[in-house]
Amino acid sequence: MSPRPPAEDEPHRPSTDDRPPAGHGPRAPGEDESRRPVGERFRRFRDGVSSGANESGVTPAAGRRRRRAGEELAVPPAEFTSYYGRPILKPPVWTWEIAAYLFTGGLAAGSSLLAVGGQLTGRPALRRAGRVTALAAVTASGVLLVKDLGRPERFHHMLRVAKPTSPMSVGTWILTAYGPAAGLAAIAEVAPLLPDRGPWRPVRRVLPPVGWAAGVAAAAVAPALGTYTAVLLSDTAVPSWHDAYPDLPLVFAGSALASGAGAALIAVPPRQAGPARRLAVAGAALELFGAHRVETRHGLLAEPYRTGRPGRLLRAGRALTAAGVVGALLGARSRVVSALSGAALLAASVATRFGVFHAGVASARDPRYTVLPQRERLQRRQAGEQDG
Amino acid sequence: MADPVSRPDPPVADDPATAAGWVDAPPRMGFFTDTSVCIGCKACEVACKEWNGVPTSGLDLLGMSYDNTGALTANSWRHVAFVEQPRPAGHPPAASTGAEPTARTEFLGMPGAAPPGRTGSADGRSDFRWLMMSDVCKHCTRAGCLDVCPTGALFRTEFGTVVVQEDICNGCGYCVSACPYGVIDRRADDGRAWKCTLCYDRIGAGMTPACAQACPTESIQYGPLDELRDRAAARVAALHERGVPEARLYGHDPADGVGGDGAFFLLLDEPEVYGLPPDPQVPTADLGRMWRRAGVAALAMAAGAVAAFLGGRR
Numbered sequence: 001m002s003p004r005p006p007a008e009d010e011p012h013r014p015s016t017d018d019r020p021p022a023g024h025g026p027r028a029p030g031e032d033e034s035r036r037p038v039g040e041r042f043r044r045f046r047d048g049v050s051s052g053a054n055e056s057g058v059t060p061a062a063g064r065r066r067r068r069a070g071e072e073l074a075v076p077p078a079e080f081t082s083y084y085g086r087p088i089l090k091p092p093v094w095t096w097e098i099a100a101y102l103f104t105g106g107l108a109a110g111s112s113l114l115a116v117g118g119q120l121t122g123r124p125a126l127r128r129a130g131r132v133t134a135l136a137a138v139t140a141s142g143v144l145l146v147k148d149l150g151r152p153e154r155f156h157h158m159l160r161v162a163k164p165t166s167p168m169s170v171g172t173w174i175l176t177a178y179g180p181a182a183g184l185a186a187i188a189e190v191a192p193l194l195p196d197r198g199p200w201r202p203v204r205r206v207l208p209p210v211g212w213a214a215g216v217a218a219a220a221v222a223p224a225l226g227t228y229t230a231v232l233l234s235d236t237a238v239p240s241w242h243d244a245y246p247d248l249p250l251v252f253a254g255s256a257l258a259s260g261a262g263a264a265l266i267a268v269p270p271r272q273a274g275p276a277r278r279l280a281v282a283g284a285a286l287e288l289f290g291a292h293r294v295e296t297r298h299g300l301l302a303e304p305y306r307t308g309r310p311g312r313l314l315r316a317g318r319a320l321t322a323a324g325v326v327g328a329l330l331g332a333r334s335r336v337v338s339a340l341s342g343a344a345l346l347a348a349s350v351a352t353r354f355g356v357f358h359a360g361v362a363s364a365r366d367p368r369y370t371v372l373p374q375r376e377r378l379q380r381r382q383a384g385e386q387d388g
Numbered sequence: 389m390a391d392p393v394s395r396p397d398p399p400v401a402d403d404p405a406t407a408a409g410w411v412d413a414p415p416r417m418g419f420f421t422d423t424s425v426c427i428g429c430k431a432c433e434v435a436c437k438e439w440n441g442v443p444t445s446g447l448d449l450l451g452m453s454y455d456n457t458g459a460l461t462a463n464s465w466r467h468v469a470f471v472e473q474p475r476p477a478g479h480p481p482a483a484s485t486g487a488e489p490t491a492r493t494e495f496l497g498m499p500g501a502a503p504p505g506r507t508g509s510a511d512g513r514s515d516f517r518w519l520m521m522s523d524v525c526k527h528c529t530r531a532g533c534l535d536v537c538p539t540g541a542l543f544r545t546e547f548g549t550v551v552v553q554e555d556i557c558n559g560c561g562y563c564v565s566a567c568p569y570g571v572i573d574r575r576a577d578d579g580r581a582w583k584c585t586l587c588y589d590r591i592g593a594g595m596t597p598a599c600a601q602a603c604p605t606e607s608i609q610y611g612p613l614d615e616l617r618d619r620a621a622a623r624v625a626a627l628h629e630r631g632v633p634e635a636r637l638y639g640h641d642p643a644d645g646v647g648g649d650g651a652f653f654l655l656l657d658e659p660e661v662y663g664l665p666p667d668p669q670v671p672t673a674d675l676g677r678m679w680r681r682a683g684v685a686a687l688a689m690a691a692g693a694v695a696a697f698l699g700g701r702r
Contacts, residue, residue, distance in 0.1 A: 083469060083663030084452045086459060089570040093561040113693035121697055150559015150579025157539040157558045165672055168538035168562050219693075223686035230685070231678045235536060235671050236565035242671055245678045249685030257692050275696040282692035286685075364565070371660045374667035381667075 080375070082367040089237055091364040097148035099357035101141050102229050103259065103350050105175075106252060108137035109226030110260015110283070112182055116219035117275055119212060126275065128189050129267035130260070131215060135186035138179050145175075167232040174228055178221040184214035226256035233360060239370055240363035241356075243301040247293040251356065254287025255349045258321060262345030265328055265338045273338060277328045280345055284325045287352065288318065294356075300372055304359040313355030320348035402613075402642045404529050408544035416548035417591055419600065419608060419651035420616035421522055422623060423662075424635060426607040428520035432466040433457060435602035439587065440465065443575075453518075459663070460523055462575035462582040466599050469662050471519035521662045522599070522608055525550070525571045525584035526639055527650030528670065533563035533572050533583075535672040541581070548613070548650055549586040557581050568646065568668035586650070613650060620654060632656070638664060645669030 082088070092098075115130025117123070146155045159176070163169040188211020194204040230252040234245035241248070257279050264276035291314060295305045304310055324344035331337025363369040405413035436442065445463040450456045453470035460467045527549045534542045534550050541556035542563060552563075552572075559579040563572045572583040587597035591610075595601075600610035609616060620637055627635035634656050639649030645668050659666050 081658060081660050083471065083661065086663060087570065088660070088663055088665050090564045090567065090573055092565045093574045094565070109689070113689070114696075117693060117697040148561075150561065150574050150581075151557070154539075154558035157541070157556055158560075160556070161538070161540040163538060163540070165535040165675065166538045166562070167675075167678075168536065168560060172538060223689040226689055227682040227685045231675075231682045234678050235675055236562075237532060237568040237570075237668075237671050238565050242674070245674060246681050249682040250688070253685040253689040253692075257689060261696075274700050278699050279692060279696035282696060286688060286692065290685075367660070367663075370665055374665055375660075378667045 080368055080371045082371060086367065087365050088367050088370045089239075089364045091361050092236070092238060093150075094148060094357075096354075097144040099354045100350075101144040101148075102252070102353040102357065103255075104137045104141045104144065105229055106226050106256030106349060106353070107259045107263060107346070108134045108141060108178070108182060109222040110256045110258070110279070111137060111263055112178075112185075112215070112218040112222040112260075113257070114260050114264050114276060114279060115185065116215050118272070119215050121275075123268075123272040123275070125268045125272045126264060127215070129264050131182070131186040131189055131211075133260070133263045133267065134182040134218065138175070138182050141175070142179065167228060167235050171228050171232055174221060174224050178218055178225050181214045181218035181221065185211050185218055187211070188214065223253070227253050233356070236360075238360040238364045239373060240298070240301045240304045241360040243298045243373070244294045244305075247290050247297065248356065250290030251287055251294060251352065252290075254283045254285070254290055255352050257283025258287055258324070258345045259283075259349035261328075262324060262342040262349070265342030265345070267342075270333055270335055270338055274332075276342075277332060277338075280325055280328045280341070284321045284345075287321060291318065291352065301363060301369060304362040304369070305355070308358075308362060310355045310357075310359035310362060313351045313358065317348045317351035317355055320344045320351060324348055402529065402648065403548070404531075404544055404647075405546050405548045410544075410546045413546045413548070415612040415614065416650065417586065417611065418527060418548070418613040418616055418649075419524060419586070419597070419610055420620050420654070421524065421651065422607050422609065422620070422654045423519065423521040424623075424627060424632070424654055424656060425605045426468070426520040426522055427605055428454060428468055428470055428518070429604060430457075430468045431602040431604060432522050432599035432608055433464065433468060435598040436466045436584070437464075439590070439598035440585070442582075460525070460569075460571050460573070460583075462573040462578075465524065465582075465584040467523045469519075469521045469523055471521075471657070471661055472516055473519065473657070473661075474516045519656055519662065521653065521655065522603075523662070523664070524599070524651050525586070526569055526646070526652070527584075527586055529642065529647030529650070530670040530672070531646070532566035532568055532670045532672060533581075535670065535675075536562045536566040538562060545588055547586070547588075547591055549588065549591075550650075551585045551588050552581055552583060554580055554582075566671050568665055568670065584651075616652075620652065623654060627654075645673065 111130045111133040113130075115127050115134060118126030118128075118130055146152045149155055158169065158172040161169060162173055188207040191204050191207035191211070194200040194207075196204060227249045230248035231245070233241040234248055236242060261276045261280035261283055265273055265280065268276060295302050295314070305314060321344075324341045327337055327341030327344060331341060403413070403416060405416060437444075442465060443463050445457065445461060448456065450458050452458070453472050455468065455470040457464050457467045529548075531542075531544075531550045534544060538560060539556050539558055541553045541558070542550060543553065545551055557580040559574055559581065561574050561581070563581050564574055572581050574581050587595070587599075590597055596610050600608040609619065611619075617640055620640060624635050624637055636655055637652060638655050638659050639646075639652035642648035647670070653664075655662060655664075
């Protein structure tokens with residue numbers, strides 16, 4: 001493990017040797033020493049792993065992160081000053097649940113679109129797989145979102161208000177509209193299993209039309225569910241998320257379609273999976289186009305998407321997407337190849353979502369990504385004011 | 389397309405309380421923190437913790453000059469930054485008001501009775517300056533935390549400040565990522581977001597916030613924002629006149645990216661030296677364009693699905 005060296009471009013960093021001896025401060029000698037070595041918190045700060053600003057607690061993953069953070073130094077250091085190299089922004093307190101939700105939300109949206117297509121074009125296997133996947137994915141989404149709250153028992157406070165300025169509030173209401181519709185559509189699939197006589201008979205009769213309407217309703221909301229999460233990330237001060245706002249929705253829309261298609265390729269016999277294969281191609285094209293723009297059009301702020309762990313995740317996502325699309329097209333007759341391609345597309349979506357998530361976290365942790373683009377913006381504005 | 393040069397939206401009126409729906413709101417209140425007279429005593433940090441019952445943030449030595457608080461966090465609503473700079477103090481001798489030392493002594497490497505730089509010999513002069521600054525929530529005119537809060541836990545008070553209602557907050561953490569200053573924070577063992585309230589309870593009763601009350605040098609000044617801005621402009625002019633050209637205001641301009649801060653500062657160096665963003669912008673400034681881009685992507689999604697079903701027979 002190599003702790004990240006102090007930023008050389010920082011002129012007034014006191015070296016650790018210059019530090020006043022322990023006990024210089026208002027601290028009783030010996031107190032607390034046995035539990036935590038002096039300066040340990042500083043070293044954590046310096047290493048940029050004040051994860052979630054959890055400043056008194058010990059972060060279990062700190063060691064792992066520290067090792068990874070070293071790789072992000074491959075970029076040439078740019079001139080900037082900072083307060084002892086500390087981050088200006090608070091890194092997101094969101095943990096893996098939110099990255100996982102980006103995937104499950106997209107999977108639900110893609111699946112509902114395939115389900116309604118199957119429903120309208122007479123592909124019952126595709127419809128059934130889409131509806132069941134959508135319900136499973138949206139249920140997982142709800143669990144993940146509630147679990148990530150600091151106060152999970154207060155999840156319903158989200159329903160107190162509807163705030164257009166808060167993408168999370170908008171998303172809450174999108175999920176509130178989508179969840180029951182997707183659930184109803186999936187429940188309607190049990191109709192053929194119910195007995196055709198006795199008290200269940202009317203239920204069996206009424207479920208298919210209810211499921212039809214619910215399937216259409218879920219599909220109508222699905223595109224919003226699949227894309228609002230991009231705004232959720234962009235509408236923050238996190239530099240790399242915010243700057244990528246024109247392109248992130250494309251990535252997320254494509255990833256949602258490709259993952260929905262992937263799930264269908266696993267669950268549906270090849271005879272009915274034609275639309276899923278074509279949707280995989282469309283989704284992959286959208287996702288790769290968006291990801292290319294995210295990684296190339298944002299200057300310094302594209303760097304976190306290309307380096308370190310997020311860079312590896314996004315490259316893995318791209319490779320898996322390509323493999324999944326090729327497999328889906330070439331293995332159209334083979335159930336096994338189709339299923340493997342579907343699995344590759346699902347894995348690609350997971351990798352892409354976690355890559356985007358961690359790129360943003362990395363950009364918030366390093367003050368360079370906060371200071372340099374803002375300095376540039378200031379200079380451009382001042383130059384513009386002088387010209388005008 | 390992202391065009392960071394253009395100002396996204398015209399700044400909202402400088403009266404956020406009225407904009408938030410308050411009728412007959414009192415004048416907007418705020419802080420002016422004059423770092424040129426801050427002595428780094430941290431009375432503000434202590435007074436804030438005492439009055440607001442903020443829990444301890446743990447005991448450790450950070451090795452960052454005399455700053456062992458580190459940053460504004462859920463458990464530190466005032467943070468005194470200590471910056472040590474390897475450069476001569478900016479004040480020319482003419483500006484010093486202190487009396488010349490009566491006896492000239494050779495510098496022997498021992499602590500002297502006179503402050504560094506006043507020993508009369510060049511050897512004894514300090515080669516660095518100390519900048520101290522008490523940081524706090526900026527109570528922005530356009531507050532990112534307030535805009536994105538999905539529960540309504542964050543609200544705009546009649547004084548134009550931004551406060552979290554702890555009985556509503558469910559700890560979603562969105563405000564933490566939305567703050568361009570990195571101020572608001574989720575408390576680890578509690579799960580909710582916390583930050584400076586500008587002592588909402590005290591100012592409602594006509595009192596001064598605890599930090600300003602405790603400040604021994606009037607580095608932290610509390611009052612109606614208009615008055616503070618006038619005072620700050622006069623102070624900058626005075627400092628410039630006295631040969632401190634690096635004095636500048638930060639967060640005072642209602643035309644800046646957050647519509648001006650309710651708590652603004654007089655700094656003696658660039659903002660980033662103190663850990664402040666040089667050109668903060670409220671993230672929701674681009675929200676309209678974000679939704680439009682998402683709408684285009686959503687349409688692309690729907691079109692892709694339609695094409696997938698119409699584009700082939702099998």
